[in-house]
Amino acid sequence: QVDLVESGGGLVQAGDSLKLSCATSARTFSAYAMAWFRQAPGKEREFVAATAIRWSTFKTYYSDSVKGRFTISRDVSKNTVYLQMDSLKPEDTALYYCAARTGGANTDRPDDYAYWGQGTQVTVSS
Secondary structure (H helix, E strand, C coil): CCCEEEECCEEEECCCCEEEEEEECCCCHHHEEEEEEEECCCCCCEEEEEEEEECCEEEEEECCCCCCCEEEEEEHHHCEEEEEECCCCHHHCEEEEEEEEECCCCCCCHHHCCEECCCEEEEEEC
């Protein structure tokens, strides 16, 4: 069992930045593929970004809607994954979830992730 706790959400204006954090209880944090998803009211859960170790380095993967604006990273010493969100838009408004899976390549499918946090709300006003 891996526990995930997100933080850092809030209400901001369009163009502002936010940094989300996801603290994990994973013992071998480096071995886990980590991802961020989001879900807006009335919409399906949407992939945002992922990071997984491949050939001894962490690879990242982004949805087209956030590429160039969001950055996923991890601090192995803190067992924490981050999502830096810049140039926020009103359409980024959603509940943001952290997810984890044991090993494997980056994937954008929610069903591939076994562990989920409770989510942190991000609201971007125009």
